[in-house]
Amino acid sequence: MIEIIPAIDIIGGRCVRLSQGDYNRLTTYDSRPEEIARRMADAGVGRIHVVDLDGAKSGAPVNLRSVEAIASLGVAEIELGGGLKSDSALRSAFDAGATYAIGGSIAVKDQPTFAGWLRSFGPQRIILGADVRDGRVATDGWLADSPLTAADLIDRFRADGLTQAICTDIASDGMLKGPATEFYTGLSEMFPDVTVTVSGGISSMDDIMRLDDLGLKRVIVGKAIYEGHITLKQIEHYISTRG
Template structure:
């Protein structure tokens, strides 16, 4: 299982939200590129970067921060937040991201994302499935789309999507454990998906359980920044 640290960006700074609430922001560093370098030096190979300003504004905002990270490291970066147009997608890839997460746009404009998958390949596009009470959320987790998660996933599996980051918003940033049951249900329904868990990881035991459950990857954020996981643990589990 790939353990993937997260760097969430607001105003060019490394932050974390609680349950996606922009009024509950904890700031950890004003130099995300240095945080990324520290991950790389520890042996991490992949990084998850989220433009929280972009998610809220509905267009990519922190592109310079992405460039700083990709130019300062050799990490394989996947980037999400505010990617709404082909121009956004091309901008992010040109800035050095290896993969781009399609979140809200994958709900609001399925035909556009279908074109991205066909043109850029399913290895470049990660489906962002942010869920609350079984419904897919959009616009930086601020609005419910009303679409059922499993229906949403099924549509894109039929198009050949390979990678999915699934975040249970109720778990995110509260260090109460991931949604093991939700991930198990997705695995049973879509066994070929490269499913990446996001939200709720509180420590080493959670990662071990996700690994045993057979997930492709797990994103780690607050548990690391709050000292519940060390860099060594991130690279040895």
């Protein structure tokens, strides 16, 4: 069964969603991150995808208090991304209660450091973040572009033990128009030893069931939950009946 991982994006300690990674196209939600996390965990999910958008933009973690508040609930594992560009930032993420750390910009710009994280903390705790726009990996909170493809970036770290990668299709992110299915199945076939997480475009439970049928292992769901296209009750039912 595909693992459903709900997303919490944070700016200024509040839950938000962006459309296509654009900080000027932002929707803020009333509930605090820890309140939403508890409701997500009550639906049966075991992992929550948390992104510190302030950290992604500034280059260092900003919303670690929110991470601490979620972690203190003890209800789900946290995979954290956003601004993790140094050893000290990584340590602060784990100290705040993150179970897994996502490295995106650091993997593009500082290969030795990210490779060192994989070796030191293990591939079970370090996740590669490859966020793609027009076929190329974007960095710095999606504000800059690199010449690398997602496949280039995944291949770069296979020798260091990489086993997990979150690949976001930026064009689909927050648009509720369905995921770029061929992109994800292609990556999974190319790298069978790496679990590729689908991120971007999920609009309904039908999208999730199709990804499951195609053999994909993990999917991140964000805006579809906040806008009511997928309810936590639906996720709970899916987990209880397919698990």
